[in-house]
Amino acid sequence: MSALLVLLVGLPLVSALVLMLAPRRLGEDVAPTVGVVASAITALAAVLTLASAPWRAAGPALEIDVPWVPTLGVRLHLVLDGISVPLVLLTAGLGLAVTLHVARRPPATDPGLTPSTRSLVAALLAVEGGALATFTAADLIVFFLAFETVLIPMWAIVRWWGDPHDAAARRDAAARFVLYTALGSAVMLLGLLVVALDAGTSDLVALASAHGDGMGRTAQVVAAALLLGGLAVKVPVWPLHTWLPAAHTTAPTVGSVLLAGVLLKMGSYGMVRIVVPVVPQGFSVVAPYLAAFGVVGIVWGALVCLVERDLKRLVAYSSVSHMGFVTLGIATGTPQGLQGALFANVAHGIITALLFLVAGGLKDRTGSGLLARIGAGLRDSRPRLGALLAVGCIAGLGLPGLAGFWGELLAIFGAWQGFSGGSVTYWRVLAVVAAVGTALAAAYLLRVLRTVWHGVPAATGGADAGDPGDPSDASAVELWVGAPLVVLTVALGLFPWLVLRLTEPAVQALLAVARGTI
Numbered sequence: 001m002s003a004l005l006v007l008l009v010g011l012p013l014v015s016a017l018v019l020m021l022a023p024r025r026l027g028e029d030v031a032p033t034v035g036v037v038a039s040a041i042t043a044l045a046a047v048l049t050l051a052s053a054p055w056r057a058a059g060p061a062l063e064i065d066v067p068w069v070p071t072l073g074v075r076l077h078l079v080l081d082g083i084s085v086p087l088v089l090l091t092a093g094l095g096l097a098v099t100l101h102v103a104r105r106p107p108a109t110d111p112g113l114t115p116s117t118r119s120l121v122a123a124l125l126a127v128e129g130g131a132l133a134t135f136t137a138a139d140l141i142v143f144f145l146a147f148e149t150v151l152i153p154m155w156a157i158v159r160w161w162g163d164p165h166d167a168a169a170r171r172d173a174a175a176r177f178v179l180y181t182a183l184g185s186a187v188m189l190l191g192l193l194v195v196a197l198d199a200g201t202s203d204l205v206a207l208a209s210a211h212g213d214g215m216g217r218t219a220q221v222v223a224a225a226l227l228l229g230g231l232a233v234k235v236p237v238w239p240l241h242t243w244l245p246a247a248h249t250t251a252p253t254v255g256s257v258l259l260a261g262v263l264l265k266m267g268s269y270g271m272v273r274i275v276v277p278v279v280p281q282g283f284s285v286v287a288p289y290l291a292a293f294g295v296v297g298i299v300w301g302a303l304v305c306l307v308e309r310d311l312k313r314l315v316a317y318s319s320v321s322h323m324g325f326v327t328l329g330i331a332t333g334t335p336q337g338l339q340g341a342l343f344a345n346v347a348h349g350i351i352t353a354l355l356f357l358v359a360g361g362l363k364d365r366t367g368s369g370l371l372a373r374i375g376a377g378l379r380d381s382r383p384r385l386g387a388l389l390a391v392g393c394i395a396g397l398g399l400p401g402l403a404g405f406w407g408e409l410l411a412i413f414g415a416w417q418g419f420s421g422g423s424v425t426y427w428r429v430l431a432v433v434a435a436v437g438t439a440l441a442a443a444y445l446l447r448v449l450r451t452v453w454h455g456v457p458a459a460t461g462g463a464d465a466g467d468p469g470d471p472s473d474a475s476a477v478e479l480w481v482g483a484p485l486v487v488l489t490v491a492l493g494l495f496p497w498l499v500l501r502l503t504e505p506a507v508q509a510l511l512a513v514a515r516g517t518i
Contacts (some may be wrong), residue, residue, distance in 0.1 A: 005062045005078055008045040009136060011038055011201070012095065012129030013149075019122040021412070032103035035121035039096040042198065046092035049458060052468035068142075077203060079138040082506030083272060083342065086499050087135045087265055088348045094261045095128035096351070097481045098254035104477035106281065107161050107252035107270055107364075119163055123153035124254060131262045135269060140192045140202040142328035146183070150263060151181055154255070162250040165367070173243075173250040178244040180233055188230025188270070194293050194399075195221040195278060207509065208277035217281050224282030224419045227275050228290055234267030237290070237327050238297030241320045248316035249369065253360025256312065260319055260356055268326045268345055276330070277510045281355060287331040291415065294327030295430045295437075302440035306447070311359045312369040314448065315352060318396060324347050328434055329411030332427070335507055337414020344407025347395075347492060351404055354485040355392040358385055362476055365471075372453045378452045384474035386453055388482045393445040395489045408438060445477075 013040035019031055049062060062080040080088065097123060106117055130149030137143035159174035196202040198219045212220055233240045248256050275283050301321030308314040322344070329341030361375070362385065363369045378386035395402040398409075415431035418424035474482065492498060 002062065004045055004049055005080060005136065008042060008049065008080075008092070009078060009129065009132045009134055010133065011042050011045070012125040013066040013077070016122040016125035016129060016153075019125070022118070024116070024118070031116075031118035031121040031226070032106075032145045034097070035099035035125060036096070036103050037090070039099040042128070042132075043092040043237075043439075044224055046089050050085060050089060053428075061201030065138075072141075074141045074202060076141075076142060077205070078133075078136040079205065081123055082502045082504070083510070084135045084269070085502055086342065086346045087269060088132060090265070090268065090346055091128060091135065091262050094257060094349065094353055094486070095124070098124050098257055098486075101254050101257075101357075101477055101481055105475060107164075107254065117446075120157065123156050123260065126150070127157075127258050127262070128152040128452045131266060131410050134266050138204045140196055140207075140274070143274070144189055144192055144202070147188075147266060147270070148185055150266070151178065151185070153518055154263065157255040157258075158247055158251045161252045161255065166250070167513070169246070169250050169376055173246040173295050173405060174476075176243040177247045180236075180240070183231025184230045184232070184253045184267075187226055187233075191223045191230060192218060193275075194226065195274075197344045198223070199278075204274065204278070205208075211277060212280050212282075214489060215279065220279040220282030221229065221285050222282070224275055224286045227279070228271060228283075228286055231267040231270045231275070232290075232293070232327075235264060235323050235327060236267070236269075236320065237293050238300050238320060238324070239293075242250065244320060245313050245316040248319075248356070249310060253357060253364070256356040256360060257353045260352040262321065262343065264323060265345050265349060268323070268330060268341065271327075271330050272341065272510070276333065276338070283333065287333055291328050291331035291427070291430055294324040294331060295325075295433050297327065297425045298324035298437035299440065301385050301445060302437050305444035309371055310369045311371055311452075312356070314444070315355045315359055318355075318441070318444070319348070321441065322352075323516060324437070325408045325411045325434065329407070329414055330416070332411070332414035333511070334414040335383065335504075335511060336410050336417065336508070338501055338507045339408045340412075342407075342498050342507070343410060343425060343492075345498065346499055347407050347489075348405035350485050350488050350492070351392055351395045354388060354482060354489065357478060357482055357485070358389045358392060361385055361474065367444055371448070374452050376452060376454060379454070381471065382473040384479060388474065388478075388486065390449060390453060391486050391489060393449050395443045395493070397442040400493075401490075403489045403491075405493060406496040408434075409469065440445025 015034055019034060064078040068074050068076040068078050084253055133146035137146050155174050155178050156178060158169055162170040198215050199207055236244050298321050301317045304317045307312050308317060326341045326344045329337040362374050366373050394402045398404045409451045412431045414435050415427050418427045
């Protein structure tokens with residue numbers, strides 16, 4: 001079974017490298033096919049790991065542990081367990097979705113540039129492979145290297161295949177992405193070094209098993225602050241979120257799907273995988289502040305969405321708000337809070353990928369993401385895109401029975417229970433404020449539906465109609481990509497145990513405290 005884990009992580013990275021080294025003409029002809037085949041095999045490998053491993057066990061289900069840099073004590077240690085497997089499945093699924101989308105509906109490019117399809121597919125595969133390596137890394141150095149693998153490919157996606165009509169916005173968004181994430185990575189690396197040098201090992205399994213034994217309290221607090229500060233940039237946690245709206249607004253549809261569905265999860269995953277079990281004393285000191293920033297992000301992002309007029313920017317700010325629930329759930333340090341954070345990670349990836357698929361499709365057709373430009377009457381003028389948008393918005397506002405509900409509920413419940421790092425009253429105030437954020441989410445997402453889903457379409461001359469542009473509805477590939485996201489949104493809403501059963505044993509082992517089951 002270790003070969004399956006090698007295939008899962010290695011195939012996207014090797015395929016990306018092969019595409020970049022292939023002769024230009026050959027690469028252009030075969031790149032879409034290579035991308036789809038490689039991502040399809042990767043997705044199949046992810047499903048096979050789910051079908052074959054004992055996920056009810058608390059320990060690793062699949063593991064590779066071989067020497068890599070013996071002189072530094074670094075090992076190529078990869079682990080797949082209940083915490084990582086939901087994100088691995090999400091990454092593999094979205095990787096297949098974006099390569100299919102590029103193969104059938106490649107993004108428009110700036111006429112003054114000549115970026116190749118081969119390079120775009122290679123960048124997408126590199127992002128997928130880097131994310132999969134991050135979600136399976138069980139060594140601090142391997143984790144950092146995998147974490148950094150996605151940086152340049154995602155920069156290239158935004159810089160070269162972003163909005164073809166605004167070169168300045170592309171440059172600005174790509175530069176912000178690199179500067180913010182590189183700075184966050186540098187801070188995170190300092191925290192990793194503090195842990196590795198003080199504990200004498202970089203092996204995550206050994207560090208998590210020790211639960212901070214052998215590390216002084218001061219070292220733990222310093223390491224926790226550095227790690228959480230660096231990882232918070234990628235989540236992103238308010239006020240380190242300002243790179244995200246620009247990147248999403250400018251990025252092509254496939255870039256936005258990967259950015260929201262995969263890259264943001266790398267930061268929150270690092271918090272759960274490294275900070276919570278490795279430096280528990282330091283985490284208990286920093287967690288109340290992390291929770292406060294998360295709750296501010298919930299409300300701040302929602303208030304911005306209430307006045308935002310660009311659909312892609314609105315979905316981007318909604319990500320800041322929804323990822324605030326993930327941050328809050330992690331900060332509680334409770335089984336329910338961590339379960340909620342892990343569930344919300346997956347749910348947000350699915351729902352936001354669906355919303356960006358529709359927002360990108362509408363922007364491609366109308367030439368703008370502005371709600372006024374998209375116009376009213378989407379349910380009549382483009383019923384398939386309108387239906388996908390409606391499902392995404394209703395799921396995003398946390399309607400019971402859809403995927404967006406359970407993660408937020410568990411995060412708020414975990415906060416209501418309180419935590420040793422702060423008073424019960426403090427945590428309950430945060431829980432109440434976070435609950436207000438769910439009401440604000442309903443307000444801004446229903447505003448979107450009122451603005452573009454209802455009303456009279458442009459073709460019939462409605463008073464609030466926008467520029468119809470390309471009047472076509474969702475293409476076959478958009479339906480092939482969007483339909484599974486809709487199915488997953490409903491399935492996880494009705495059967496949340498599909499994820500919770502995977503994560504529960506690993507979460508209990510991570511906390512090393514028997515607090516009962518959900």
